Amino acid sequence: MTANDPAAPAAAAAPVVAVRPVAVLVGAPGAGKTTIGQLVADRLGVTLRDTDTDVEATFGMSVSDIFIEKGEEAFRAAERAAVAAALAEHPGILALGGGAVLADETRAALAGHTVVYLEVDVSDAAHRVGLARDRPLLIEAPRARLAALLRERRPLYAEVATVVVDTAGRGPQEVADDVLAALPPVIGLRDRSSAGG
């Protein structure tokens, strides 16, 4: 039998499996998207992709430097493209930048995905981001900025979420437990930690 033999099995018969993230994490700066995303990814044996890292790779500079040298608009445009690409091709856990949900196009693209909203209050978020200088929107008056961000964005995070996990008073491992418990089952994936069985 040759490749051109009409009796050869049709290549088109191969199943086409849509690649999509197991879960997409959204929430404010300090909610723990990157931290919890890594813990959940490790426990499922998949990789974490973070759109902030993708945008940094696009420009070859840190998020802070992009804001300073290219401006927030350029960052947001690259972020929209990074989210669209990752939703289409990343099969693991996907953490979005804190402001990604501001874009109508991104909120629409999240429809049909498993989206986990990590809730955080102003006080916990301020405590967690501390005095780090790598969050350009929080360099001045971080607490007031966080309060304003949360007021504006809470409805947007809630709009795209299929799962909401409250992080208040819970450490990273406990939040990761809650996220794993809330995820719909995915064929071929299971929690590899003893706690998860």
Ligand SMILES: Nc1ncnc2c1ncn2[C@@H]1O[C@H](COP(=O)(O)OP(=O)(O)OP(=O)(O)O)[C@@H](O)[C@H]1O
């Ligand atoms: N549940 C938690 N309890 C205590 N500390 C936490 C928790 N989740 C994250 N942290 C800590 O808070 C800090 C910020 O977390 P992380 O960078 O994961 O947030 P993020 O949501 O990805 O923020 P950003 O939107 O800026 O990327 C880190 O130092 C992390 O160790």
Ligand SMILES: O=C(O)C1=C[C@@H](O)[C@@H](O)[C@H](O)C1
């Ligand atoms: O909340 C935001 O608007 C941001 C959050 C970070 O993840 C980065 O995407 C950037 O610092 C902007």
Ligand SMILES: [Mg+2]
């Ligand atoms: Mg992050």
